[in-house]
Amino acid sequence: MKPADRAAYWESLPLGIREEIDGYVLQDALLGAVGVVLDVGFMLHDIGVATAQQIVSDRYQHYGDRVAARPPSPLDLDSLALKAAGFAESIAYVEAVWDGDPTAGWYVHLLAVAENPRCENEKRLATIYWHTAEKYLGTAEAEAHRLPYSVAAQRAGRALAEHLGVPFRFTSPDDPDDEAPRWAATPG
Numbered sequence: 096m097k098p099a100d101r102a103a104y105w106e107s108l109p110l111g112i113r114e115e116i117d118g119y120v121l122q123d124a125l126l127g128a129v130g131v132v133l134d135v136g137f138m139l140h141d142i143g144v145a146t147a148q149q150i151v152s153d154r155y156q157h158y159g160d161r162v163a164a165r166p167p168s169p170l171d172l173d174s175l176a177l178k179a180a181g182f183a184e185s186i187a188y189v190e191a192v193w194d195g196d197p198t199a200g201w202y203v204h205l206l207a208v209a210e211n212p213r214c215e216n217e218k219r220l221a222t223i224y225w226h227t228a229e230k231y232l233g234t235a236e237a238e239a240h241r242l243p244y245s246v247a248a249q250r251a252g253r254a255l256a257e258h259l260g261v262p263f264r265f266t267s268p269d270d271p272d273d274e275a276p277r278w279a280a281t282p283g
Contacts, residue, residue, distance in 0.1 A: 168221035
């Protein structure tokens with residue numbers, strides 16, 4: 096759907112529906128907003144997921160800085176170590192894994208992974224978005240890298256792993272891939 100057609104569709108929606116969608120957008124609740132667009136547009140207007148995401152993306156652009164920002168995860172060693180200490184299981188290794196979505200783009204999760212596979216397997220310690228990497232690395236250094244969130248994840252992850260005396264693993268640091276194989280520590 097072309098931008099002009101999306102704008103016309105948006106204006107054709109009842110005020111209550113537009114306010115509901117905008118409410119989700121302002122809370123940075125992408126899935127809720129897309130869900131409402133699909134609920135009201137799928138059957139009557141043949142609006143699928145891709146078009147619903149475009150309509151919601153238009154609303155994100157409309158509101159810009161007014162959308163509630165996700166707070167950046169702390170990446171300093173003291174904060175990560177404290178979060179890792181709150182994991183009830185013994186940590187086998189620290190791992191960084193890619194993830195992404197249409198509004199946030201690529202980002203990296205920094206995880207503590209348990210030794211015992213029969214227990215709660217992992218704990219997310221941080222999620223590293225572009226703005227998180229800028230805060231951690233500094234704007235100039237972040238801009239000097241193609242994937243600053245990868246650089247930040249590697250530095251923070253290695254520092255934490257060294258502090259904990261466990262391995263650090265990042266399967267695909269140079270190529271975002273949310274389907275890259277996860278690492279499993281060698282038993283024994």
